[in-house]
Each structure stands twice: as C-alpha cells, then as structure tokens.
Amino acid sequence: MTSLARIFLGLVLVFLYLPIVVMAAMGFNASPLYALPFDFSTHWYEELAGNGRLIEAGWNSIWLAVLTAVIATALGTLAALALWRRTFRGRAILRILLLPPIAIPWLITGTAMLVFFFWTGIGRGLHAMLIGHVALAIPYVVLVVGTGLQTLRADLEEAAMSLGSTPIHAFFRVTLPLLMPSIVGAALFAFAVSLDQFVISYFLSVPGMTTLPVEIYSAIRKGFTPEINAISTILLVASMIVILGFARFARPGGIGERS
Amino acid sequence: MSGVDVTGVAKSYGATRVLTDITQSFESGTFTSLLGPSGSGKTTLLRIVAGFVAPDEGSVRIAGADVTGVPVYARNIGMVFQSYALFPHMSVAANVGFGLGRRGIRGKAARAQVEEALEMVRLPGFGARHPKQLSGGQQQRVALARAIVIRPDVLLLDEPLSALDRRLRQEMQVELLRIQRESGLTTIFVTHDQEEALTLSDKVAILDRGRIVQMGRPAEVYERPRTKFAAEFLGDANFLTGIVRAGRVEIAGAAIATEDRLPPDGATVTLAVRPEKIAIRPADAAGSGALENSLPATVASVIYTGTALTYMLRSGDLSLKVFAQNSDGSPLAEGSAVVLSWAARHSVSVEG
Amino acid sequence: MPPEVGAAGLPATRRRMPPWLATAALLLPSYAWLTLAVLLPLTAMFVFSFLHATPLGNKPVVWTLEQYRAFHDQPYLLGVAWTSLAIGLWTTGICAVVGFAAALALVRATAGRTRETLLILVLLPFWTNGLVRVFSWTMVIREGGFLDVFVRWFWPSAPSLGFLYTTPAIVLGLVHGYLPYMVLTCYIALLSIDDAVIEAAQSLGARWWTVLFKILVPLAAPGLVTGAILIFVPVIGAFMEPRILGGRVGVTMGTVIEDQFTQAFNWPLGSALAFTMLAVVLAVFATFSGVLRRSAAT
Numbered sequence: 059m060t061s062l063a064r065i066f067l068g069l070v071l072v073f074l075y076l077p078i079v080v081m082a083a084m085g086f087n088a089s090p091l092y093a094l095p096f097d098f099s100t101h102w103y104e105e106l107a108g109n110g111r112l113i114e115a116g117w118n119s120i121w122l123a124v125l126t127a128v129i130a131t132a133l134g135t136l137a138a139l140a141l142w143r144r145t146f147r148g149r150a151i152l153r154i155l156l157l158p159p160i161a162i163p164w165l166i167t168g169t170a171m172l173v174f175f176f177w178t179g180i181g182r183g184l185h186a187m188l189i190g191h192v193a194l195a196i197p198y199v200v201l202v203v204g205t206g207l208q209t210l211r212a213d214l215e216e217a218a219m220s221l222g223s224t225p226i227h228a229f230f231r232v233t234l235p236l237l238m239p240s241i242v243g244a245a246l247f248a249f250a251v252s253l254d255q256f257v258i259s260y261f262l263s264v265p266g267m268t269t270l271p272v273e274i275y276s277a278i279r280k281g282f283t284p285e286i287n288a289i290s291t292i293l294l295v296a297s298m299i300v301i302l303g304f305a306r307f308a309r310p311g312g313i314g315e316r317s
Numbered sequence: 318m319s320g321v322d323v324t325g326v327a328k329s330y331g332a333t334r335v336l337t338d339i340t341q342s343f344e345s346g347t348f349t350s351l352l353g354p355s356g357s358g359k360t361t362l363l364r365i366v367a368g369f370v371a372p373d374e375g376s377v378r379i380a381g382a383d384v385t386g387v388p389v390y391a392r393n394i395g396m397v398f399q400s401y402a403l404f405p406h407m408s409v410a411a412n413v414g415f416g417l418g419r420r421g422i423r424g425k426a427a428r429a430q431v432e433e434a435l436e437m438v439r440l441p442g443f444g445a446r447h448p449k450q451l452s453g454g455q456q457q458r459v460a461l462a463r464a465i466v467i468r469p470d471v472l473l474l475d476e477p478l479s480a481l482d483r484r485l486r487q488e489m490q491v492e493l494l495r496i497q498r499e500s501g502l503t504t505i506f507v508t509h510d511q512e513e514a515l516t517l518s519d520k521v522a523i524l525d526r527g528r529i530v531q532m533g534r535p536a537e538v539y540e541r542p543r544t545k546f547a548a549e550f551l552g553d554a555n556f557l558t559g560i561v562r563a564g565r566v567e568i569a570g571a572a573i574a575t576e577d578r579l580p581p582d583g584a585t586v587t588l589a590v591r592p593e594k595i596a597i598r599p600a601d602a603a604g605s606g607a608l609e610n611s612l613p614a615t616v617a618s619v620i621y622t623g624t625a626l627t628y629m630l631r632s633g634d635l636s637l638k639v640f641a642q643n644s645d646g647s648p649l650a651e652g653s654a655v656v657l658s659w660a661a662r663h664s665v666s667v668e669g
Numbered sequence: 670m671p672p673e674v675g676a677a678g679l680p681a682t683r684r685r686m687p688p689w690l691a692t693a694a695l696l697l698p699s700y701a702w703l704t705l706a707v708l709l710p711l712t713a714m715f716v717f718s719f720l721h722a723t724p725l726g727n728k729p730v731v732w733t734l735e736q737y738r739a740f741h742d743q744p745y746l747l748g749v750a751w752t753s754l755a756i757g758l759w760t761t762g763i764c765a766v767v768g769f770a771a772a773l774a775l776v777r778a779t780a781g782r783t784r785e786t787l788l789i790l791v792l793l794p795f796w797t798n799g800l801v802r803v804f805s806w807t808m809v810i811r812e813g814g815f816l817d818v819f820v821r822w823f824w825p826s827a828p829s830l831g832f833l834y835t836t837p838a839i840v841l842g843l844v845h846g847y848l849p850y851m852v853l854t855c856y857i858a859l860l861s862i863d864d865a866v867i868e869a870a871q872s873l874g875a876r877w878w879t880v881l882f883k884i885l886v887p888l889a890a891p892g893l894v895t896g897a898i899l900i901f902v903p904v905i906g907a908f909m910e911p912r913i914l915g916g917r918v919g920v921t922m923g924t925v926i927e928d929q930f931t932q933a934f935n936w937p938l939g940s941a942l943a944f945t946m947l948a949v950v951l952a953v954f955a956t957f958s959g960v961l962r963r964s965a966a967t
C-alpha cells in the first residue's frame with residue numbers, strides 16, 4: 059500500500075515537472091524547429107543576450123517586482139498590525155475586503171483596471187501595472203504577516219512594557235525581530251506574485267512598455283523560436299529560487315516563535 | 318509605609334461590571350494573594366495596578382506616587398506572566414538584562430546584577446542559553462529573575478504556577494516564597510487555588526464578583542470569614558440561619574451560642590461553622606460538656622478516605638457536614654442518632 | 670536613551686496618539702490603494718456594463734440593459750458558456766481525484782523531512798509562471814512533440830498522439846496549473862485527522878474502502894470544497910490557457926470577454942459578461958461557504 063502510494067506520488071511529480079523539463083531542454087537544442095535528435099547548444103541563450111526587446115521586458119519585470127515587493131510589504135505589514143493587534147469596529151469587514159483581489163478572476167480585475175484607468179486618465183503602462191500588482195500583492199502580504207502575528211503571542215510586548223519599554227521600543231526590540239521571517243517571506247511572495255503576473259500586465263501594457271510574461275505571450279501567439287524556451291527557463295528558475303526562499307522564511311516551525 | 322494603594326477603583330467592559338469600588342492597601346514588603354473564582358476580576362485588578370488597563374474610576378498609588386495616568390513602562394513594576402513571556406530571540410542573560418537596559422544600566426554593572434538574579438533563582442551560569450533550551454520550571458525562574466532584577470516597587474504575578482505540573486508547582490511555591498522573603502518585594506499574587514494562597518501569603522484578599530470581600534492574614538480569614546462567600550470559597554462551611562433570641566441564635570429548635578456580636582432580638586443571622594470544628598458522638602454516649610453548643614442529628618452518609626471521615630448529617634431540615642479523624646477505625650453507622658457539639662467561638666456570624 | 674527620563678531611570682510619559690487615529694493611520698495606505706486599484710475599477714466596470722457603446726470620442730452616452738441580454742440575443746454565447754462550464758467541471762473533478770489521492774499518499778505514506786520536501790516539490794510549480802507552464806505543454810503534446818517521440822521510441826510506426834488545439838489539451842494545461850491547490854487544501858484537511866479515528870474504524874471491522882469513503886473523504890470534505898472553489902473560480906475565467914492550448918477550438922467565456930476589450934472594443938458587452946461571470950462566481954462562493962461553515966461547526 060505504502061509503495062503504491064509512493065509510486066503514485068512519483069507519477070504526480072513526473073506529470074508536474076515533465077513538461078517543464080522538456081521545455082527547458084529544448085532551449086538547449088540547436089534546432090530552431092524543435093527537431094530531434096537532441097543537439098546540445100547554447101545558441102539560443104546567446105541569441106537571447108542580443109534580443110533588446112526581451113532584455114528590456116525582463117528588466118521591466120524585475121523592477122516592477124522589486125517595487126511591488128517594497129511597497130506592498132510596507133503597506134501590508136502596517137495593515138496587518140492594525141488588523142491583528144488592535145480591536146475596532148469593522149475589523150471583520152476590512153479583513154473580508156482583502157479577498158476580492160485574490161478571489162475574483164484576474165481577467166475581471168484586469169479588464170476593470172483597464173476600463174477605470176482609461177476613464178480616469180491614469181492610462182496604461184508600467185505605472186498602471188505597478189498600481190495593479192501592488193493591489194494584488196497587498197492581501198497576500200497582510201495574510202502572511204497576519205499569520206505571523208497570530209502565532210506571536212501578544213504578552214511578549216506586554217512583558218517588554220512591564221520592564222520599561224515604550225510601545226515603540228517594544229515593537230522594534232521584540233515584535234519586529236520575531237516578525238521578521240514573516241515579513242521577509244511576505245516580501246518574497248509579493249515579488250513572485252508580480253514577477254509571474256501575466257493577466258493584469260497584459261491588459262495594462264502598451265507596446266514598448268511590457269513585462270516578460272506579456273512579451274512571451276505575444277511571441278507564443280505570433281510564432282517563436284527556442285529563444286522563448288531560454289527566457290522562459292530563466293524566468294522559471296528565478297521564481298523557483300524566490301519561492302524556495304519564501305518557504306525557508308515563512309514555513310511553519312521556522313524561526314517565527316511559538317511555544 | 319505603603320507599597321500599593323488602590324482607591325475607589327471601578328472597571329466595566331461595556332455593560333459588564335468587572336470591578337466595583339476596590340479600595341485596598343498592599344503593605345510594603347508583604348506577599349498578598351488575590352484569591353477568587355475565575356471571572357471574579359483578579360486579572361483585571363492586577364492589570365490595573367500594572368497599567369495595562371486604565372480604571373474607569375479611582376486611583377492607583379505605587380510607593381507613594383500616584384501612577385493612575387502613568388503608562389506601564391514608566392511605572393517601576395515587575396510582572397510574571399502565566400505563559401512566562403520570555404523573549405524567544407534573546408538569551409537568558411539578555412532577557413534578564415532587558416529591564417536593566419531600559420533603566421540605563423548596561424555593561425559590567427548589568428552583567429553582575431543579571432548573574433546575581435540568576436543565582437537567586439538558582440540558575441547560575443544559565444545566561445548564555447536560550448529560553449527554548451530550558452524546561453518549564455526553569456523558564457519560570459528566568460521570568461521571575463527578569464522581573465525582580467530591576468528591583469520593582471511591586472512584583473505582580475498572574476497565576477504563574479498554573480502551567481506547571483503538581484510536583485513542580487509545589488517546588489516553585491517554596492522557591493517563590495524564599496525569593497520574596499530574600500528580596501523583600503511587595504508582591505501581589507493572583508491565584509484561584511486556595512491552598513496555594515494559604516501557604517504562600519502574608520495576606521489573602523478574597524474577590525467576589527469584582528469586590529474584595531475580605532482581606533487579612535490567612536488564619537484570620539479562614540477562622541473568621543466575614544461573608545458566606547469567603548467562608549465557602551476558602552475552605553468548607555456549614556451555614557446555620559436562624560433568629561436572634563436573648564443573645565443566642567435559634568436554629569432547628571436549638572439555641573446556638575456565639576462570641577460574635579449579634580443584632581437585636583428578632584433579626585435573622587447566618588452562622589458559619591467549619592466542619593472540622595464540630596465534634597460528633599453517638600447520642601447515647603456521655604458528652605464532655607465543655608462545648609457550649611450541641612445539636613442532635615442523624616448520620617445520612619459517611620465518606621471514608623482513610624485518614625479522615627466525612628459525615629453528612631441531617632438535623633431537622635438542616636444538612637450538615639462534619640470532618641472527623643479516623644481515630645478508632647469504626648465509623649458511626651448510617652442512620653444512627655448522634656449529637657454534634659462545638660465551641661461558641663467557632664460559630665462565626667457571616668453576611669449573606 | 671530618550672532625553673526625558675522619569676522615575677527610576679524609566680522613560681517619561683509622553684502624550685500618546687488616540688488609538689483610533691493610530692489604527693486609521695495603519696490601515697489607510699493599504700485600503701486606499703485597494704480602493705483605487707480594485708474597488709473603484711470594479712465599480713466603474715459595473716457602470717460601463719449599462720452603456721450602449723464604449724464612450725470613445727464624442728459618441729453620446731446611452732444607458733441600456735441590452736448588454737445583459739447578450740445570452741438571449743447571441744445564442745452562440747450559450748454554447749461558449751457551456752464549453753467553459755464543462756472545462757471548469759472536468760478540471761475541478763480531475764484535480765479533486767488526483768489531488769486528494771496525492772495528499773492522502775503524502776499524509777499516510779511519507780513522514781518528516783521526506784514529506785516536507787515532497788510537499789514543497791508539489792507546490793513549487795504553482796508559484797512559477799503559469800504562462801510558461803502552459804507553453805511548456807505545447808512542447809509535449811504537439812504533433813511530433815515529446816509525447817510522439819517517446820511513443821515512437823517503443824513503436825516506431827505509431828500514429829501521432831499529439832492533441833494540441835483540442836479541449837482535452839486545455840483541461841490538461843489547467844489541471845497542471847491548479848492541481849497543487851487541491852493537494853495543499855486536502856493535505857491540510859487530512860493532516861488534522863487523528864490516526865486513532867482510522868484505527869477505531871478498522872477495529873470495528875472497516876475495510877480500506879469503508880475507511881476511505883466513510884471516514885477520510887467526509888472528514889476532508891472542507892479541504893476538497895475549498896480546493897474546488899479555488900480551482901473552479903479562476904478556471905472559468907481562464908483565457909490564456911484556451912488561447913495557447915485550444916487554438917481555434919479554444920473559445921471560452923474568458924476569451925470572449927478578452928476579445929471585447931482587446932479586439933472588438935465593445936467594453937460595455939465585455940463588462941456585462943464579466944459581471945455575469947462574477948455573479949456565477951459569487952453564487953458558487955455563497956453556496957459552498959454554507960457547506961464549509963456547516964462542516965466547520967461539526
């Protein structure tokens with residue numbers, strides 16, 4: 059029974075990783091028509107280095123993700139502190155209001171942003187994408203940091219205050235250090251959300267101001283070469299590294315304290 | 318000199334009245350237990366003294382200074398939390414030294430005081446460890462060291478021993494008492510465990526639904542409870558309610574004597590008599606006659622616990638309970654007629 | 670050290686912000702941002718759905734309910750809706766069966782570090798780019814792709830098994846995309862089941878299928894339902910997967926809505942279709958949140 063279960067798990071993993079591995083391997087195959095047999099070559103990566111459009115889109119993606127992570131983590135952490143450490147009327151409703159960006163299909167959110175930004179003159183472009191990405195990332199940050207706060211006992215701060223800490227000092231000496239893993243985890247998460255975001259970016263992009271996923275999409279639809287495999291592989295590996303970092307920081311039983 | 322003075326303190330949460338007009342002095346250097354059932358407002362009172370909760374009315378003075386409007390961090394208090402609340406990201410030494418740092422004591426002076434405090438709680442040399450590496454009892458000691466090293470004006474403990482198992486709890490009670498005696502700190506100790514309160518305290522304050530109904534030395538409160546609640550919560554009691562007639566109280570046809578002052582004839586009073594103060598003998602045995610009160614009764618049931626016997630008795634429509642030593646190994650039979658007797662000074666007049 | 674020092678060297682009392690002000694200051698940035706970027710846009714789109722035509726140039730603004738009659742006026746949309754629903758149900762169903770089984774295997778056949786590593790391995794693809802993963806399937810299932818090469822390795826004259834640009838291809842890509850959700854929610858639900866419950870059932874004579882269907886599935890139902898919602902909702906709004914894997918057959922509600930915004934420039938119709946879909950999503954949420962609450966209560 060146990061070995062049967064392990065075989066099944068193995069098959070699930072093959073299903074999840076096989077296409078990714080095939081896709082990555084084809085980036086190292088010399089044939090532009092994906093013809094086999096396999097002929098190892100770094101040609102497509104060299105080609106990629108000279109592709110200004112993709113490189114620029116790549117940098118756009120990275121900057122967008124960095125800014126999204128910084129802004130969403132800062133704002134979301136503050137909100138989490140209010141939502142999990144203070145009691146006030148309307149708290150339940152405010153928590154529920156975090157869900158629409160997560161729960162509503164991105165297609166709807168994205169087109170709504172398109173309509174609204176057009177209507178108000180905010181327009182499209184990287185600035186519009188930043189507004190959208192941060193909004194998508196804030197709920198995740200609030201939930202990750204909020205979970206961290208929940209496992210952090212409130213009496214630690216009280217203990218610090220009983221020993222002479224002002225609330226601000228107690229926050230910086232006790233709460234913040236213990237919350238740091240959650241905050242770093244949340245920032246990595248926000249970074250990944252932005253880096254991988256396609257739908258919202260797609261509706262808010264203008265030619266010349268796109269992100270990598272949008273460029274990849276238009277390439278896939280218009281006809282492509284293994285260059286796209288190369289850049290896709292790079293994007294995939296980058297996300298995996300970021301998410302493994304997140305798992306390292308925010309994983310239950312990590313550095314975040316509970317007794 | 319006075320350690321902590323609470324004057325006219327009241328607190329409500331919405332429509333629930335949690336504390337009503339608490340006025341109480343906690344003398345300097347004494348160990349006072351706040352004893353009361355769960356929900357009686359013990360924690361709230363302690364947190365008002367600490368400064369975590371602001372009273373709706375009344376004032377708090379610590380070491381002579383009015384601190385009612387002073388936030389927690391500017392009051393010089395030491396607090397031990399039920400969950401210890403040790404900072405998990407700091408070593409034991411950093412935990413204990415935290416309050417010293419806030420008072421500007423750092424470096425060598427701080428290290429010496431930290432080590433001294435750790436010695437006092439019998440954990441010398443544990444400074445470099447992390448809280449996680451300590452057992453529950455050891456964490457408790459560190460929490461205590463952290464609270465006393467700053468020489469607080471008052472040491473506040475909220476059921477600090479309730480998370481420990483029975484054996485460790487008894488051990489820590491002894492330690493706590495020793496440390497309090499050595500340090501001479503004014504201590505307020507919250508508990509709902511009457512035995513703990515009796516063994517540890519110089520003074521016991523009994524809380525009932527947000528009021529302190531009685532405060533005094535443990536023996537005082539036990540022997541002379543002022544209210545029915547105090548008599549029942551601290552120990553066990555029989556309550557006899559009757560009418561005052563010629564300096565005695567008429568109950569179930571008998572006239573019960575007491576040394577307490579009684580209201581004028583015709584008034585209704587309740588007397589409390591501790592079950593272990595009552596002597597029991599078969600109705601046909603000769604009495605000693607030295608005890609002022611006697612009451613005929615019937616044995617309803619006997620609970621045998623080895624060293625002692627608990628008799629449940631009936632006298633008219635009155636139910637009574639009597640504790641007796643199991644000295645001759647043959648308890649009185651159920652249904653047998655007996656005579657109960659006790660001294661006048663053991664009939665304590667209590668308020669409803 | 671603070672400059673002002675009170676009794677016993679402690680910081681002196683300072684005037685404090687009223688608590689409500691501090692709370693508001695903490696909340697304002699995030700909620701202002703969410704309002705600007707999500708709530709107001711959704712409101713604006715709702716307003717747009719009552720317009721006759723996209724207000725471009727100086728066309729007059731005409732209010733109408735006609736956009737919400739689209740399913741009546743353009744019957745082909747019913748077919749599209751049915752396709753979307755079928756894709757959503759197939760995807761959710763396959764994810765439920767495979768995901769539950771995988772979670773069960775994780776919980777009952779692995780432990781400790783192995784289990785942790787396997788869980789991370791299962792979840793990892795989910796947080797990588799969905800577009801790239803969909804693209805990667807085209808490498809496998811197109812004619813002459815990896816699948817064909819693999820099969821012809823054993824049977825050189827095999828006909829092509831490639832099924833790119835079919836509805837099953839779309840379902841395959843979506844299952845690949847959303848399976849980890851189901852594994853995670855079922856894993857959490859199964860983890861909370863006490864071993865003793867299963868042993869108790871076995872001691873009463875239950876065979877494995879009884880344990881599975883009478884104990885494990887009912888107790889893990891909240892996980893299954895949560896996973897199903899988390900999958901069904903985005904899947905019926907999918908447009909990129911049908912475009913890439915479905916080609917010409919890949920016409921779904923998602924692609925139709927997308928077209929209104931990027932090709933047809935009929936924003937009012939797109940908005941009305943989007944809100945119709947949102948209504949379905951909310952109905953799904955409302956139906957199942959009741960189920961979830963009931964199972965949480967017992």
Ligand SMILES: Nc1ncnc2c1ncn2[C@@H]1O[C@H](COP(=O)(O)OP(=O)(O)O)[C@@H](O)[C@H]1O
Pocket residue numbers: 330333335353354355356357358359360361362
């Ligand atoms: N923050 C609060 N909000 C509302 N009610 C409270 C709060 N704190 C305490 N109470 C209520 O006050 C009463 C006394 O509580 P507490 O002081 O904790 O009692 P104790 O420590 O004696 O068990 C309880 O009925 C409790 O529900």
Ligand SMILES: [Mg+2]
Pocket residue numbers: 359360361
């Ligand atoms: Mg309490």
